[in-house]
Amino acid sequence: MERVLIKTTQLKKWYGSIPVVKGLNLEVKSGEIFGFLGPNGAGKTTTIKMLTGLLEPSEGEAFICGYDIRKQSMQAKSLMAYVPDQPKLYSKLSAREFLHLISSLYRVPKDITKERTEQLLDMFGLKDRADELLEGYSHGMRQKVVLASAIIHQPRVILLDEPTVGLDPASARLLKDILQNMAQQGVAVFISTHILEIAERMCHRVAILKDGLLIAQGSPKELRQKVGHGGESLEDIFLELTGGHENVELIKSLEEG
Template structure:
């Protein structure tokens, strides 16, 4: 991890309300350069809503999302130029080939075409997609789309990298590759925020984790800090904080009834 300077990703009291439902409730945290921040929570806890507010896909009801010091609501273009984003289900233009897709993304980020082409080829090689580079993205499997989306997100060397469930649908080799890429990006000063349900990934990869439940950020810190000196795993901490242990009791009760 590199030195911690000013946070590259800063969520300040981010709130999102849909009618009566509060999807995110004054969520506040910061991710510094070189840090990998894991964002955990049960289904529907507000993880994706928070990420989408940070990258400008959703407008917060209140609060602010700052990327590299730029408020994404006030200076969206400066903030977005620093962002890389990979959604959990990457929807890509089906009728572009992988190479054309990278060229398209490079154009959107105003990269030098020749440099972008070199970088694109490197990324295709890295993800073992060079021989499929002239195939239409529409014919790719979920894992291959995920890799292409990752390549598109990395082509402009983002300073703030957001990944929503990055390893879902990937084979172990690709999942390992993504972990290595994230570590390398972090070592070069990129701030990384990822959501995951795989607690083992969060425990091994993340410098700090935040746990969100019911739209509220209920814990932030390193895994050791969250343990409070106990020897429980991240899974135990997670279940204790999000109320997962009661399921075990319900399960036992229903077994007894059966």
């Protein structure tokens, strides 16, 4: 049986008196690519921040590889990687220096760090500019450095918040290939995205969050069978479940009017 590497039980978050995540029960297994979908403000980033230990849950628990993110945070964090939607880099370091730094924080031995840094720089097409300061990098190039730094310690779990924003098509494809490869090696991949085509093509299972609650969960095919009438795309199902179809109708009526 595959191991559950990400698990939440009745995870909740309030900001002040406002509940934004309302009791999430999630499980992601080794080798699984899990898509976390939902309209703006649904609570996706809040959930990911609780899973990574950046935000304290108001109630409930989250586990990474069986470690409680609050009580065993060092063990949990050493086994995970997090790619935020707005990554921050040390702009006065070069890409090569940054990768060495992150790798050393994860206590990867020096010789392995050097080898993996060169492999990753090569893989992401950054080798020619690896010694330039990151302040001179474009958004997409920075995104690639963050991705490289996230996988340098070979995590068992990777959480990505909107990772394809700013990547050119070739880099987005590279990311997809890397994540699929990681999943084949048993990594649990948790990816929040608004790009439903990515979710449809890449994710083994997706969950749709609305107003802090899970309203559907399953493989894209299962969701189509459960919710659809046949022939719909995941986008149609998403809009149906989240009420986006009303907006489509509204736009149409505005156009007609």
